[in-house]
Amino acid sequence: MLSQFIFSGLALGSIYGLVALGFTVIYKATQVFNFAQGMLMVCGAYFAVTASIHLGLPFPLTIAFILVGAGILGIAIYFLLIKPLGGQALLPMIMITIALSIILRAVIELIYGGAPLTLRLPLPSGVFVLGDVRISQLHVTAAVVSWLCMLLFIVFFRRSRAGLLMRATADGYEAAVLSGIRVDRINAAAWAIGTMLAAIGGVFLCQLQLVSVELENIGLLALPAVVIGGLQSVPGAILGGLLVGLIEQLASGYISPKARDIFIYVPLLLILFIRPWGLFGQKELGRV
Amino acid sequence: MSNGVTAYLVRLRHNALPTTLRVIGVAVLLAILLYLPYVLQFRSIFGVRLSNMQLLNIGLSQVNLTLISIIGAVSLNYLTGCAGLVSVGHAAFFALGSMVAAATGMHLKLPFLATLVAAMLAGAMAGVVAGLPSLRVRGLYFVLSTLAIHFIVVFVFAEYQYAFHDVTGVAVGDAKIGSFEIDSGIKWYFFLLPITVLSCLLMRNTLFHREGRAVLAMRDNELAAAAAGIDVRILKLKVFAFSSAFASLAGALQAYYLSNVAAEMYSLNFAIQFIAIIIVGGMGTIGGGVIGAIVWLLLPSILMGAATEVKSGPGDFASFLLAHRPQIVNLIFGSIVALILIFAPHGIAGFLRPLWQRMIGGLPWRGRT
Numbered sequence: 001m002l003s004q005f006i007f008s009g010l011a012l013g014s015i016y017g018l019v020a021l022g023f024t025v026i027y028k029a030t031q032v033f034n035f036a037q038g039m040l041m042v043c044g045a046y047f048a049v050t051a052s053i054h055l056g057l058p059f060p061l062t063i064a065f066i067l068v069g070a071g072i073l074g075i076a077i078y079f080l081l082i083k084p085l086g087g088q089a090l091l092p093m094i095m096i097t098i099a100l101s102i103i104l105r106a107v108i109e110l111i112y113g114g115a116p117l118t119l120r121l122p123l124p125s126g127v128f129v130l131g132d133v134r135i136s137q138l139h140v141t142a143a144v145v146s147w148l149c150m151l152l153f154i155v156f157f158r159r160s161r162a163g164l165l166m167r168a169t170a171d172g173y174e175a176a177v178l179s180g181i182r183v184d185r186i187n188a189a190a191w192a193i194g195t196m197l198a199a200i201g202g203v204f205l206c207q208l209q210l211v212s213v214e215l216e217n218i219g220l221l222a223l224p225a226v227v228i229g230g231l232q233s234v235p236g237a238i239l240g241g242l243l244v245g246l247i248e249q250l251a252s253g254y255i256s257p258k259a260r261d262i263f264i265y266v267p268l269l270l271i272l273f274i275r276p277w278g279l280f281g282q283k284e285l286g287r288v
Numbered sequence: 289m290s291n292g293v294t295a296y297l298v299r300l301r302h303n304a305l306p307t308t309l310r311v312i313g314v315a316v317l318l319a320i321l322l323y324l325p326y327v328l329q330f331r332s333i334f335g336v337r338l339s340n341m342q343l344l345n346i347g348l349s350q351v352n353l354t355l356i357s358i359i360g361a362v363s364l365n366y367l368t369g370c371a372g373l374v375s376v377g378h379a380a381f382f383a384l385g386s387m388v389a390a391a392t393g394m395h396l397k398l399p400f401l402a403t404l405v406a407a408m409l410a411g412a413m414a415g416v417v418a419g420l421p422s423l424r425v426r427g428l429y430f431v432l433s434t435l436a437i438h439f440i441v442v443f444v445f446a447e448y449q450y451a452f453h454d455v456t457g458v459a460v461g462d463a464k465i466g467s468f469e470i471d472s473g474i475k476w477y478f479f480l481l482p483i484t485v486l487s488c489l490l491m492r493n494t495l496f497h498r499e500g501r502a503v504l505a506m507r508d509n510e511l512a513a514a515a516a517g518i519d520v521r522i523l524k525l526k527v528f529a530f531s532s533a534f535a536s537l538a539g540a541l542q543a544y545y546l547s548n549v550a551a552e553m554y555s556l557n558f559a560i561q562f563i564a565i566i567i568v569g570g571m572g573t574i575g576g577g578v579i580g581a582i583v584w585l586l587l588p589s590i591l592m593g594a595a596t597e598v599k600s601g602p603g604d605f606a607s608f609l610l611a612h613r614p615q616i617v618n619l620i621f622g623s624i625v626a627l628i629l630i631f632a633p634h635g636i637a638g639f640l641r642p643l644w645q646r647m648i649g650g651l652p653w654r655g656r657t
Contacts, residue, residue: 033428084630090427091374092629095567098560099629101621106615114615220556227432245444262443269421272433278298 005135005253006246011139014131015243016200020225020237021150022197024117025145027231028170029190030082032093032268036101039199044070044199045206045215046108059122074195078173078188105213116212123207142204150238153193157234166190221248224268230281239280252253324351324479344584345593348473355480356542356587357486361565361584362577363534366491368563370500371527372507373422375449377434379559380418380441381411381532385539386446386460386549393461394452397448400463404540411536412529414441421526423521446551457550460543476545483541487534490560492528492574503527507572570635579636588617 023037034040044066051057051065081096089231124137157163158276169176198219203215205215221244229240244264251263327333328348331340365377385407392398393408422431447456463470463479470479494500505513506520514520543549561584569580595609595616609616632638 033431081626081630088633090431091368091563091571092567092633094374094376094431095563096626096629098563099622099625102618103626106619109615110612110619139353200391225436226442227429231428245576246401258443258446261439269440272421272425272429272436276429 001253003131007133007135008139009246009249010242011136011245012143012249013242014143015204015241016221016225016245017238018146018149019201019219020222020241021153021200021234022194023222023226023234024231024237025153025190025197027226027255028195029166030078030187031087032082032097033090033193035094035223036077036104037099037194037222038100038216039104039213039223040070040073040194040195040198041205041219042108042204042213042215043073043104044202045119045211046112046123047199048203048206049112049117049211052121053117062121062279066203067196070196070199071192074192075188077195078191079184080280082191083184091214101216101228105162105216108213114213116210116214119206119211121203121207132151138207142208145200145204149197153197154234162186162189163252193224221264224264227268227278228271233278233280236278236280240278272282298383304579321481325474329474340593344586344590345596346589348477350589351588352473352476352480352545353409353542354582355477355484356538356545357562357565357585358484358578358581359541360535360538361562361569362488362491362574363538364562365566365569365571365574365577365580366418366534367527367531369566369570369576370495370507371503371524371531373419373524373527374431375418375434376431376556376559376563377418377436378439379554379556380434380548380561381414381535382539382542382558383441383445383551383554384414385411386534386543387448387458389540389543390458390460390535390549391452394607400461400465400544404537407536407540411539412533415529415532415538416499416525418532419525422524422528430654435556438556442551442554445554449551457548457553459548460546462547463544480541480545483537488574488578491530491534494576499523499526564621566635568628570633570637573637575611575640576635576637579640583636587621591617591620623635638651 019037019041022040023034026032026034026037047066047069048062050069051062052059055065057065077100081100082093085092085096106183124141126137127134128137129135157166163183165176165186168179168180168191169183173183176186202215202219205218209215209218222241223241225244226237227240229236229238230242247263247267252260255263325348327338328343328346328351331338331343360378360382364375367373367375367378388407388410389403392403393400398406402573416435418437422430425433449455453459463476470476495504500516502513505516506518511521511535565580565584566581567576567580569578570576592613595613595646
């Protein structure tokens with residue numbers, strides 16, 4: 001049993017890690033604590049529904065549709081909501097993302113109706129048995145794709161010119177503006193990437209479960225994941241996601257599904273008391 | 289003392305209308321508040337019948353729930369707007385209040401009013417615990433600690449509900465004072481109105497005293513406040529206890545009013561709704577909480593009434609509106625919050641404030657400070 005829980009925990013955790021990574025990208029670039037990350041994930045699932053059921057696109061085009069749709073959504077959010085607020089206090093910035101998630105949920109329910117949908121994408125769906133562990137191919141695919149995306153992002157972030165500009169903007173906004181970086185474009189790109197990463201996570205989650213706006217609650221688990229990992233840290237987000245996935249599977253497997261939240265949020269509270277900057281984050285210095 | 293408060297007091301004295309006019313204004317307001325339930329109950333004004341649309345589709349129960357929510361919204365505004373401690377865990381104290389009221393009523397057989405006091409005390413104590421992280425972390429990290437507390441309290445509530453009650457929810461006893469039972473909408477209205485008004489006045493008046501000014505100073509600049517000799521740590525815990533006590537009171541009242549509450553009610557959305565209320569109404573003022581709660585709780589039924597009215601009009605659009613009322617309401621609310629954040633950061637109260645000060649500010653019985 002234990003190895004079974006660990007396996008599915010790691011697979012789910014990879015998806016959480018992906019969504020959490022999208023969250024961290026947005027936070028690093030624009031300092032926005034994005035409560036709508038779960039809803040962006042749901043949007044990914046519904047993009048898949050549109051492309052595959054409503055438009056009848058073949059699978060590769062479905063993927064392209066999801067990525068382009070998520071990218072445009074992210075850019076639109078940045079220019080319509082985040083930029084006009086421009087670096088306000090903490091609460092307005094949090095609340096605008098909450099308003100965003102309320103609006104997105106209403107729009108999705110208006111377009112697709114509130115009832116959950118079934119969506120079958122041509123992803124491997126068989127099960128093979130390894131020792132006493134039943135390994136679902138969907139889990140493996142989700143984990144592999146998540147890790148590939150994370151790898152791709154890290155290479156982009158560390159090695160490419162755009163990634164360098166992004167890191168520069170995150171380090172010092174004013175310095176970046178003064179050096180002639182088009183900060184707006186960089187930030188919009190960060191929102192686009194963050195939304196895409198969430199959307200990919202959403203596509204896998206809606207294969208493991210039904211497509212519905214209630215997936216948002218699962219997407220919200222990205223919040224404790226990033227805090228446990230460390231808000232500013234890219235590897236922290238990934239490892240935090242894995243940790244949350246493991247805790248969730250072990251807690252709901254051995255204790256009860258209801259206890260899941262407790263076993264995630266009590267450690268969160270402890271982390272906040274002992275090491276507020278997270279397991280991998282850097283200690284923030286207070287400014288006067 | 290915070291600069292804002294001084295400026296506010298100076299404006300109060302110079303802007304105010306003549307006293308007689310202001311007294312008349314308050315009298316009219318009181319008269320409206322006293323007559324309102326009868327209008328809503330009997331759907332007529334001075335014997336003239338009003339259509340549902342003329343009453344904006346508002347019923348007495350919505351007004352009563354609004355009164356309860358005003359207490360919750362104002363208490364959150366005290367914590368977040370006045371003290372600068374952003375909390376997304378306010379639903380937790382609602383849940384706690386209703387749980388304590390139900391538990392003390394059922395297991396200890398305490399009378400109605402005593403359970404309300406018990407709920408407030410429990411809320412204050414839990415508020416101190418919930419405020420402890422504020423001593424160690426601030427800003428975003430503190431917001432997350434309140435999120436964690438939300439999930440923990442809701443979990444405890446669910447466990448209590450499944451242990452002592454059934455799946456449908458926690459049944460709360462009747463609201464009885466002695467042998468007098470509060471069982472009709474009008475009785476509830478006249479029970480809730482003074483509680484709400486007194487709670488708001490109490491919270492407002494603290495802002496004009498030493499502790500309240502220390503709270504505002506702490507929000508404006510914590511280091512400067514500490515340097516001025518305010519023990520910021522104790523003050524934060526005090527504010528938390530004070531605000532949570534009122535949130536728990538609101539939770540207990542709501543539980544009695546609905547007579548049955550379930551853990552699912554106190555979702556994260558429930559807490560978020562209160563943040564939206566104070567943003568729409570206006571942060572950091574008591575009036576902001578009141579106005580926000582009124583708008584937030586009464587607008588849905590006004591919109592739904594309007595949608596029903598549109599139905600008589602032509603086309604598929606009307607039936608589409610009618611079939612998706614909750615979604616339309618959410619869409620409108622989400623957009624209102626976004627628009628207010630971008631274009632009117634001080635909320636509705638920001639517009640109304642100058643007017644209100646001329647009407648009410650510096651009344652004769654209000655101490656000259």
